[in-house]
Amino acid sequence: MVGWAIAVHGGAGVDPNLPPRRQEEAKQLLTHCLNLGISALSSNASAVDVVELVVRQLESNPLFNSGRGSALTAKGTVEMEASIMDGAKRRCGAVSGLSTVKNPVSLARLVMEKSPHSYLAFSGAEEFARQQGVEVENNEYFITPDNVGMLKLAKEANTIMFDYRIPIAGYEKCIGFESPVKMNGLPISIYAPETVGCVVVDSEGRCAAATSTGGLMNKMSGRIGDSPLIGAGTYACEVCGVSCTGEGEAIIRGTLAREVAAVMEYKGLRLQEAVDFVIKHRLDEGFAGLIAVSNKGEVAYGFNCNGMFRGCATEDGFMEVEIWE
């Protein structure tokens, strides 16, 4: 028997000028989600149940970029994606291109458990959602005024935006700053990513991971990022569970989530060493972060940008919710 551990994230790459009020809101949400997970773990819930539960909570809250509050495509619509992986047997499920499903992570779980496949997308995924009777909403439900404003700015800048939203009123204040932090060539005030994710090891030592996102602001319709790709944004096996966030293309090329597990399995590194190794050596010019747990009850995180919304807790009472380094 191992002590359980849990970590949750709301995106790597944070505007250093983020208003204190927004920082507080983010930390409160992360704390709330951690507590939900802790409560479930204390009742002996399994790792895969807990990651789903926590990510559902993050999806339902418009604060981060997943479910409601997702970043918008170039067409002004929402296309959501998610994946979940149960480390015990490396079962996995993923979805992309969802436009009406309230909780993408739960549909990903249904793909894993109720379909003969691992990954369903676009109209096929939406059809499966209806067959399964999951909760659906009109696409407008997921679209927030903040994001409509951000899309407009992104189009004016004619670039792709990561998924961080700053209230329109705040943007004028931010845009005047020479932001020292850039991602994808633009100031972080327009570019911070906010994919969400959760990793858990339960008291039986089983690991699980789940990740969910709306993707890049102003992305081409049909663009798939790292979040639904097993091995890139999400991975769990017997030794660990990992969820990543940041520049999707860099995470895919680096097969980041799988990498953490691979160096643990093949090089015998411990969890924190593995996380540090991957962040240091596998991200070329890309910016990203990740959270991870091991089957020994450890929790770790790493990021090579200036901040990552995160929270972690272990059974012995340790708990931390942070944004900056």
Add this chain to the structure above:
Amino acid sequence: MGWAIALHGGAGDIPYSLTPERRQPREEALRHCLQIGIKALNSKFTPLDVVELVVRELENIPHFNAGRGSVLTNKGTVEMEASIMDGKTMKCGAVSGLTTVVNAVSLARLVMENTPHIYLAFDGAEDFARQQGVETVDSSHFITPENIERLNQAKDANRVQIDYTQPIQNDTKNETEPPFANGDSQIGTVGCVAVDSNGNLASATSTGGLVNKMVGRIGDTPVIGAGTYANEFCAVSATGKGEAIIRGTVARDVAALMEFKGLSLKEAADIVVQERTPKGTVGLVAVSAAGEIAMPYNTTGMFRACATEDGYSEVAIWPDTKIE
């Protein structure tokens, strides 16, 4: 060290009793595609160009499950997917859900080179195809009578078939079955890996997916690290049961074993195929920066071919029978 190339036309339960009429066109096709790759490598094409060229050729051949000849979804439609990766730069591109694009692998390359993204799918990918002016045709072009028959068989048996599965043993059928229903589900995902004499590596894979798959089902082929991977150590293209290849991050694992455990290409590829994936689900072709080739599979057979610059070449289906 010279160049090396390997390609596959799918792994699966290819019966030894495969009739010559079904076997020879595929062997011929493998030989033909190998020659194209050899010629290109001798003309100093980059490995990235070579794998794209060879996979385009395989897509155009209706005997294999990619492009024309793709297997059908449960609605009788085609949804094609592909990916490509350049080991030197680690750049990659992938597409899924294509219905009209003649060469999925080429669209994947355009995603890699002409967009800030890696992966485009379904309507968005089709829109991109039109923007880029790639060759598109009515999707009926890709549908072959054999695949309609395979779909019917699968629906009768109410199951989803991997690349190669034996036809259903049905006692009520009489013995003189039409040829295409007799032992012939033998078509598969296609792929190619290549390395030049400087150790630059590339990989590409393309497929129509699983017979009778749910509309919208994505397999391992477009998932970087699962069906396709290339870095400075090796290039890998996998085939078989997509769900197993995804879970096993097959292509990435071959490279990871080489890098982190110092294994040779052959050792790494064997471990992944024989020990880390369930029997009957996976095959792969791989080349290393040192010019080695590995083509392991844990299924009955795998349509495959390879060659090295020193003149060696091979076309094969099962373990012990080499055709040349």
